[in-house]
Amino acid sequence: MSELSPILRDVFGFDAFRPGQGEVVEAVARGEDVLAILPTGAGKSLCYQLPALAREGLTVVISPLIALMRDQVRALRTAGVAAGALTSANTEEETEEVFAALDAGTLKLLYLAPERLATAGTERLLRRAGVSLIAVDEAHCVSQWGHDFRPDYLRIGELRDALRDVQIAAFTATADADTRDEIAARLFGTRTPTVFVQGFDRPNLTLAFQPKNKPRDQLLAFARARKGRSGIIYAGSRNKTEVLAQALRAEGISALHYHAGMEPDARREAEQRFQIEDGLVVCATIAFGMGVDKPDIRYVLHADLPKSIEAYYQEIGRAGRDGDPAETLTLFGPDDIRIRRAQIEEGLAPPDRKQADHARLNDLLALAEAPECRRKTLLAYFGETFEPPCGNCDLCHDTPEQFDATEAVRKALSTIYRTEERYGVGHLIDVLRGVKTAKVTAAGHDRVTTFGIGQEYDKGQWQTIFRQMMALDLVRHDPERYNALRLLARARPVLRGEERLTLRKDSVQRRVERRAVPV
Numbered sequence: 001m002s003e004l005s006p007i008l009r010d011v012f013g014f015d016a017f018r019p020g021q022g023e024v025v026e027a028v029a030r031g032e033d034v035l036a037i038l039p040t041g042a043g044k045s046l047c048y049q050l051p052a053l054a055r056e057g058l059t060v061v062i063s064p065l066i067a068l069m070r071d072q073v074r075a076l077r078t079a080g081v082a083a084g085a086l087t088s089a090n091t092e093e094e095t096e097e098v099f100a101a102l103d104a105g106t107l108k109l110l111y112l113a114p115e116r117l118a119t120a121g122t123e124r125l126l127r128r129a130g131v132s133l134i135a136v137d138e139a140h141c142v143s144q145w146g147h148d149f150r151p152d153y154l155r156i157g158e159l160r161d162a163l164r165d166v167q168i169a170a171f172t173a174t175a176d177a178d179t180r181d182e183i184a185a186r187l188f189g190t191r192t193p194t195v196f197v198q199g200f201d202r203p204n205l206t207l208a209f210q211p212k213n214k215p216r217d218q219l220l221a222f223a224r225a226r227k228g229r230s231g232i233i234y235a236g237s238r239n240k241t242e243v244l245a246q247a248l249r250a251e252g253i254s255a256l257h258y259h260a261g262m263e264p265d266a267r268r269e270a271e272q273r274f275q276i277e278d279g280l281v282v283c284a285t286i287a288f289g290m291g292v293d294k295p296d297i298r299y300v301l302h303a304d305l306p307k308s309i310e311a312y313y314q315e316i317g318r319a320g321r322d323g324d325p326a327e328t329l330t331l332f333g334p335d336d337i338r339i340r341r342a343q344i345e346e347g348l349a350p351p352d353r354k355q356a357d358h359a360r361l362n363d364l365l366a367l368a369e370a371p372e373c374r375r376k377t378l379l380a381y382f383g384e385t386f387e388p389p390c391g392n393c394d395l396c397h398d399t400p401e402q403f404d405a406t407e408a409v410r411k412a413l414s415t416i417y418r419t420e421e422r423y424g425v426g427h428l429i430d431v432l433r434g435v436k437t438a439k440v441t442a443a444g445h446d447r448v449t450t451f452g453i454g455q456e457y458d459k460g461q462w463q464t465i466f467r468q469m470m471a472l473d474l475v476r477h478d479p480e481r482y483n484a485l486r487l488l489a490r491a492r493p494v495l496r497g498e499e500r501l502t503l504r505k506d507s508v509q510r511r512v513e514r515r516a517v518p519v
């Protein structure tokens, strides 16, 4: 639109829109309800800032991050735009100034912390102010089941109704189909927004997964080879972030830990050091990240499996925002699966929600155990088709061989069945391989029919097979009995021989090959 380009140039100092940006800006400027899913770095802020200036009235921006809001207000003011913020970080003067500008009707953009929506008087204030657009940043925070849920985001719907169906534009970098539906329902109510979805691919990110073997060694080897580069290492527990940071420092790598249990000052200091210093590695829980705006993070390593593909995508997405090559690596193992399933089961969510969470975990595990190009699997999850090879994932570099694992899996399932679903992987492998340990003989498992029928594979190969059985959700850990594997209903057709299974060979699968050669 012709009147938009001069604003883009004169106020923001840009010659052209980024790919995908122009269409969104135009739709918002036309007054349409918009839900835009744009990857990190696409320039989402401009998609509401520019229309705010092109339109009459006030644009209210809801954003979960006070620091980011303050940065944006500062930048807008420097560019000569009347912008202000109401957050808990305001000084009294700042607040007074905002109120005065609202009264005078001169303010164009008002940034509002979501907590503010719960404050008495906010609604009245905004009704008087003549709001023409509500822009919702990080709109996935409205998703009650997502990883960044903000209860106050649920009040945006009330505000929309109170302001008599004011226009809404919502933005996020991460939303699978379910989350998109949830955002639409909660923010737009009965109205249907125009949805924009733009390329999720981040070609400069190398994607890789590795089964945990000696996880500490794997992690240290990775970090050592990248000494001097900035990185984030995500770990599953607070304690582990501290232990890992310590281990890295012992290797001469400058490293910090970060988690939500730290004092606010210590957290802020860690964030600032990471922002400023070169070559610093932060070992963190997922508490670290939403506010991180460092363009040159060269790697993101997951020391433990993330929660879902969405969480994974969001977390690896923090690397390489400058567009230069950056690496990602995710370590995963049976313990991750067990812990995550237990978390889901022990949570307070209703049963259908738990089932959905298990399904999301299954999607992530399918990515972890993908047979070909990870980028293809990842993008397919977000509804994009991608023609492999991408040339920038571990599977494109070194495509794993697959093998028909139907018989092996049947033997394993039937061993679980015959030992009454009471044992862990180690014991089951002993039975399959016919090893008479004390535990095996004491339980009389040297007399079950599957004893010793799995000698064609060694221990490591069986571990690979069991891991993939868990990833396929054929078996799950029994929450009542530590490490014991139970059969799921979907194992039945495999057990009966009605379904064939193809699994990946890890590097350990040599013997299968030898057997495959006819003698």
Ligand code: ADP
Residues within 6 Å of the ligand: 014, 015, 016, 017, 018, 021, 038, 039, 040, 041, 042, 043, 044, 045, 046
């Ligand atoms: P997102 O929220 O989508 O990750 P931001 O809104 O923070 O992205 O924008 C990312 C960067 O891109 C910012 O530094 C912004 O100034 C810049 N940017 C946005 N739009 C343009 C454009 N049309 N041309 C050049 N740079 C842009």
Ligand code: ZN
Residues within 6 Å of the ligand: 372, 373, 374, 375, 376, 388, 389, 390, 391, 392, 393, 394, 395, 396
């Ligand atoms: Zn690939």
